[in-house]
Amino acid sequence: MTDPRKDTHDHGPGPDVPRDDDGDRGHLDESVLRRLADSWPRRATIRTDLDRIAQPEEYDEALPDYPERLLPFAEHPLFLAAGPEQRRRVNTLAWLVYNERVIAAEEYVANPTFAMIMHGVFPGADHPDLRRSVQQAHVDETWHTYMHMVAMRRTREVRQVAGEPHYPHTVTYRRLLEAEADVQEKWERDLLKLVWTTVSEISVNAYLELLARDETIQPLHALVPRLHARDESAHSSVMVEVAKELYVHLTDEQRRAFVDALPRALHAFVAQDFEVWPGILHHAGIAHAEEIVADVRARADTALLVRDFSGIRRIVREMELEDLVDFDFGAR
Numbered sequence: 598m599t600d601p602r603k604d605t606h607d608h609g610p611g612p613d614v615p616r617d618d619d620g621d622r623g624h625l626d627e628s629v630l631r632r633l634a635d636s637w638p639r640r641a642t643i644r645t646d647l648d649r650i651a652q653p654e655e656y657d658e659a660l661p662d663y664p665e666r667l668l669p670f671a672e673h674p675l676f677l678a679a680g681p682e683q684r685r686r687v688n689t690l691a692w693l694v695y696n697e698r699v700i701a702a703e704e705y706v707a708n709p710t711f712a713m714i715m716h717g718v719f720p721g722a723d724h725p726d727l728r729r730s731v732q733q734a735h736v737d738e739t740w741h742t743y744m745h746m747v748a749m750r751r752t753r754e755v756r757q758v759a760g761e762p763h764y765p766h767t768v769t770y771r772r773l774l775e776a777e778a779d780v781q782e783k784w785e786r787d788l789l790k791l792v793w794t795t796v797s798e799i800s801v802n803a804y805l806e807l808l809a810r811d812e813t814i815q816p817l818h819a820l821v822p823r824l825h826a827r828d829e830s831a832h833s834s835v836m837v838e839v840a841k842e843l844y845v846h847l848t849d850e851q852r853r854a855f856v857d858a859l860p861r862a863l864h865a866f867v868a869q870d871f872e873v874w875p876g877i878l879h880h881a882g883i884a885h886a887e888e889i890v891a892d893v894r895a896r897a898d899t900a901l902l903v904r905d906f907s908g909i910r911r912i913v914r915e916m917e918l919e920d921l922v923d924f925d926f927g928a929r
Contacts, residue, residue, distance in 0.1 A: 625842040630726040633831050637733045640831065642824045643740040649820065650744050656755045660815050661685070662692035667807060669869055669899040670878075670889050679883045686881040689756050692818060694764060694873055695808070696745040699825070701767040702797050703738040710794035711735040714839065718787055721846030722839070730835045734798075737828045748821045762876035769797070771872075772865035776858065788851060791843065792858040796866050798836040799912055802826045803905035804866075837912050844916060859909070860924040867903040 638644055668691060670676045676684070714722045714731050722728065752758070765771065773793050777786045808814065809823035844855060871894045878886035893899045910926045913919055 626838055627726055629834055630730045630838055633835055634726055634729040642828050646824050650747055662689045662815055664811050664814055669893045673889050675885045675889050683881045683883050687877055690877045693749055696749050697764055698767045699745050700742050701770045703742050705770050706797055707738050707794050710790045719843045721843045734832050734835055741825050744821050748817055762880040765872045768868050768870040769865045776861055788854050789858055792855055793862045795836055795840045796862040799833045799908035800866055802829050803903045833908055841916055856918055856921045859922050863909055867901050869899055869902045
């Protein structure tokens with residue numbers, strides 16, 4: 598990302614890039630990134646668990662594809678009045694949408710940002726261990742997309758999913774597009790992608806853990822999020838260091854934009870996606886779809902899908918932004 602005061606074609610850090618107060622280039626913990634990068638060949642699931650995805654466990658057709666407790670309308674009387682086959686179809690589509698949300702976070706948010714970091718769009722991203730760790734994460738994310746695609750394909754085959762409703766862009770990505778539409782400059786849009794990626798990479802484990810330990814669903818549907826979460830534990834530490842290092846190289850205006858975008862990105866990541874459910878209910882043949890969704894949307898307790906903010910709270914604390922970020926971590 599370039600300084601907004603400079604020519605938009607200049608991606609170099611330039612001589613007047615901000616430094617921290619003691620004159621160092623940043624707050625990078627080189628030992629953390631070096632340790633993570635060195636351990637990647639041993640811990641990355643693409644290296645250790647390829648066969649578990651290629652030859653997954655048997656599919657138990659009696660088990661649900663998705664935890665029913667996570668359906669925001671699971672206890673709505675109109676949903677419960679539907680036939681068991683209709684509800685099962687909703688459950689299967691909910692699992693497919695869960696994966697779509699993961700893939701969108703990887704393909705539309707994280708990977709484009711990692712590419713920008715590697716291409717020098719953001720000043721301060723030139724440390725060898727930082728670049729090595731980011732490139733490894735980039736590889737991992739492409740593999741994660743593949744893992745989720747394999748799981749989705751198997752579900753479609755076993756459940757004989759002949760057609761699916763049109764899925765809107767996921768709520769996280771829709772809100773990124775909305776945020777980008779509100780700004781004028783390229784550096785602002787680049788910075789929004791960086792913030793969305795920071796939130797996503799640091800918080801995604803909370804989303805994956807919704808299924809990763811669940812023993813009531815298909816084993817593969819818990820395995821894929823569990824393997825994914827193992828990689829993301831390392832990515833979270835990488836992204837903490839990357840965000841801290843890039844932040845100290847931002848101008849004052851860019852830092853304000855970064856801080857202002859954090860709550861918006863966090864809200865986008867943890868939100869329940871109410872836009873996708875009417876189409877799913879209609880497709881499954883369940884009557885009064887709009888009424889069901891409107892009823893649950895009006896309830897405050899259904900607004901959030903993810904409720905663990907500990908990762909972002911950590912980076913806000915480490916970056917000493919607690920007094921600047923407008924998000925009430927404790928009250929949620």
